[in-house]
Amino acid sequence: MHYYRTHHCGELCKKDIGKRVILSGWIQKIRNLGSLIFIDLRDFFGIIQLIFSKKFIKKIELRKEFVIKISGEVVKRKSINQKIPTGEIEVLVSKLEILNSSIPLPFLIEDQTDGDEENRMKYRYLDIRRNPIKNNLILRHNISLEIRNFLSKKEFLEIETPVLINQTPEGARSFVVPSRIHSGMFYALPQSPQLFKQLLMIGGIDKYFQIAKCFRDEDARSDRQIEFTQIDCEMAFVDVHDILIFFENFIQHLFKKIKNIELESFTYISYSDSMDLYGTDSPDLRFGMKFVKLNDWAQKKGIEFLKKKELTIGINVQKCSHYTCNQIYSIIEGIREPKINPEEIFWIKFFTDKTIISSKELLSHENLIQLIKRFKAKPGDLLFIIFGKKRKTRTKLSKLRIEMAHHLNLKNPQVFKPVWITDLPLLEWDEESKRYKSFHHPFTSPIKEDIHLLNKKNPGYIRSKSYELIINGMEIGGGSIRVHDKKIQDAIFKHLGFSIKNIESEFGFLTKAFEYGAPPHGGIAFGLDRLIAILEGKENIKDFIAFPKNNSGIDTMVNTPYFLKKEKLKELRL
Structure with missing residues (x-):
C-alpha cells in the first residue's frame, strides 16, 4: 500500500x-x-x-x-x-x-542558484526542482483554477476551439503546418481564437471562455513568447461599458483571492489622451511626470529653434536638480531605442535656492522662469524638454520618463495601478506598404459617432470600440466590441485593400454567418503569463512557464526548432 x-x-x-x-x-x-x-x-x-x-x-x-x-x-x-x-x-x-543516482549538477538546486538563464533553460527539469520555479507553477495552477471557477459561476461556458486553422491576414505572422494528405496545402496555428469565438456568439452561445494556447511567429523578449497562453472571453449582447465593468471585477477578484490585494477602481484614459500625456498606449501610472506640451508657448514667444518643430514637449522630474551634467548625459545615452540626439533635447535645473540654469544658452532668464511656471516646478526640480517629429518625439520622451523612474526607484513592484485605455484607432497608415492596416484586427467595431467616416477617403481618424488593460506599464489584455453588421465589415475590408474576391476567399464563412442574425457581441483576451508575472511583481514571464523558449524562440532543452529529415520532407512533398 x-x-x-x-x-x-x-x-x-x-x-x-x-x-x-x-x-x-x-x-x-x-x-x-x-x-x-x-x-x-x-x-x-x-x-x-x-x-x-x-x-x-x-x-x-x-x-x-x-x-x-x-x-x-x-x-x-x-x-x-x-x-x-x-x-x-x-x-x-x-x-x-x-x-x-545523479551525475554532478550543472547548477545548484537552491532558491538562490548559480545557474544562468541559458543553463536553466537547457536543464529546465532541474530548474523546476527549485522552489521559486515550482512555486510559480503552483501559482499558475491556482490562478487558472480560480479563473475557471469565477467565469463558470458567471455562466461562461468553456469551449475548445480548433488549433489547425486557416491563416488570417492582417495579424501577426502565423506558424504554418504542412498537410501530408493534401499535398502543397497548409494549416496555420491560431494567433488567437478570435473568429471561432465570434462564430460561437452567432451560434447562440451567450458567454464563452477558454484558457487557450496561441502562437505568433514574432521576435521573443522578456514579456513575450512565440507560444503563449491567453484567457480568451466573449459575451453576447454587450457594449464597451458592460465588458469593462465585468472584467475590472474579474481582475480585482483574482488579485484579492490570490494575493489578498484590494485594487482600487481602474483609471480610464482615451488612447489620444494617453499618447498626449505619456507618449504610449501602455502608461505606467505608479509615478507622475506627465507630458507638458509647449508648441503654443514657443509660437507665442517666438522661440526660433522651437517654433517650426512639429512637437515640443517636456516632463518635470521632481527633486532632481542635483543631477550633474554627466549623470544626465549618461541617462540620455543609455536610451538606445529610439536613440535621443543631444541636439533635440535640453534641460533646466531649478535649484533649491531658486536659481535656474539651462543646457540651452539661447533661452533668456525670463523664458526660463515662464517654463518653470508652465511645468508648475518647485525648487529642486529638473525639467527635460525634447522636440522634433510628433510620433518619434513622444516615444523618446516616454522612454526618458521610464528611465528616470528606474533611476529614482519609482517602479514599486508591490504597487499596482491598472488603467483602461479606450477608443483606440480603428485603422493606422502603414508607410511601408502605403495602405491602411487594422490597429487591432479587422473585426473591431467603430464607435457610433465615427461610422460615417467609413465612407470617407481618409479613415485614419475613426475611433473604435476597443480597450486595453494596462497594469504598471504592461499590457495585460485587450479586446473590442466586434462588427456584427455585414455592410460595416465589408466597408472595413475595403479600406484594408481587400477585393470582393479576397473577402470571399479569406472571410466568406464569417460574412455569410452575419447574414443569419449575428448578435451584438464583444470580448477580451488576457495574457495569462503576463498576468501571473505582474501579480508576482516580475517582468520576465519565462519563470512562470513550465517549458519556455529563449529570446531567439529556441527550446535549448529539446533542441527545437529542428531540420526535418529528407524522408519526412518527401512524405510532405516539400
Whole structure:
C-alpha cells in the first residue's frame, strides 16, 4: 500500500514523534559530523532532516540529488530550525534504499542558484526542482483554477476551439503546418481564437471562455513568447461599458483571492489622451511626470529653434536638480531605442535656492522662469524638454520618463495601478506598404459617432470600440466590441485593400454567418503569463512557464526548432 512513502517530507511535525515512516525524495544537502551524518531530504511538498549513524552508511556513496527511499522513526530534533515547517523533528533512519543516482549538477538546486538563464533553460527539469520555479507553477495552477471557477459561476461556458486553422491576414505572422494528405496545402496555428469565438456568439452561445494556447511567429523578449497562453472571453449582447465593468471585477477578484490585494477602481484614459500625456498606449501610472506640451508657448514667444518643430514637449522630474551634467548625459545615452540626439533635447535645473540654469544658452532668464511656471516646478526640480517629429518625439520622451523612474526607484513592484485605455484607432497608415492596416484586427467595431467616416477617403481618424488593460506599464489584455453588421465589415475590408474576391476567399464563412442574425457581441483576451508575472511583481514571464523558449524562440532543452529529415520532407512533398 505504501511502498515508497507513508508521508510527504513537508507534512511531518511534532505530533508525529514516535511514528514509523517511509519517505522518498531527493537529497538536498549532506552534512558529515563524524559520528553522525545529516541529510536534508526534499520532495515536492517540503524538506525534512534525516539522521544516520556513520556506521550505518559508511559503505554507501551518496551525493546531492540522489533519489532515495528511507524507513525510520520520527524523533525530536535537538537543534530546532525555525526556517522550515518540519524544523522541530527529524527522522532517525533504520533503512535506506537508493532509487536512482545523479551525475554532478550543472547548477545548484537552491532558491538562490548559480545557474544562468541559458543553463536553466537547457536543464529546465532541474530548474523546476527549485522552489521559486515550482512555486510559480503552483501559482499558475491556482490562478487558472480560480479563473475557471469565477467565469463558470458567471455562466461562461468553456469551449475548445480548433488549433489547425486557416491563416488570417492582417495579424501577426502565423506558424504554418504542412498537410501530408493534401499535398502543397497548409494549416496555420491560431494567433488567437478570435473568429471561432465570434462564430460561437452567432451560434447562440451567450458567454464563452477558454484558457487557450496561441502562437505568433514574432521576435521573443522578456514579456513575450512565440507560444503563449491567453484567457480568451466573449459575451453576447454587450457594449464597451458592460465588458469593462465585468472584467475590472474579474481582475480585482483574482488579485484579492490570490494575493489578498484590494485594487482600487481602474483609471480610464482615451488612447489620444494617453499618447498626449505619456507618449504610449501602455502608461505606467505608479509615478507622475506627465507630458507638458509647449508648441503654443514657443509660437507665442517666438522661440526660433522651437517654433517650426512639429512637437515640443517636456516632463518635470521632481527633486532632481542635483543631477550633474554627466549623470544626465549618461541617462540620455543609455536610451538606445529610439536613440535621443543631444541636439533635440535640453534641460533646466531649478535649484533649491531658486536659481535656474539651462543646457540651452539661447533661452533668456525670463523664458526660463515662464517654463518653470508652465511645468508648475518647485525648487529642486529638473525639467527635460525634447522636440522634433510628433510620433518619434513622444516615444523618446516616454522612454526618458521610464528611465528616470528606474533611476529614482519609482517602479514599486508591490504597487499596482491598472488603467483602461479606450477608443483606440480603428485603422493606422502603414508607410511601408502605403495602405491602411487594422490597429487591432479587422473585426473591431467603430464607435457610433465615427461610422460615417467609413465612407470617407481618409479613415485614419475613426475611433473604435476597443480597450486595453494596462497594469504598471504592461499590457495585460485587450479586446473590442466586434462588427456584427455585414455592410460595416465589408466597408472595413475595403479600406484594408481587400477585393470582393479576397473577402470571399479569406472571410466568406464569417460574412455569410452575419447574414443569419449575428448578435451584438464583444470580448477580451488576457495574457495569462503576463498576468501571473505582474501579480508576482516580475517582468520576465519565462519563470512562470513550465517549458519556455529563449529570446531567439529556441527550446535549448529539446533542441527545437529542428531540420526535418529528407524522408519526412518527401512524405510532405516539400
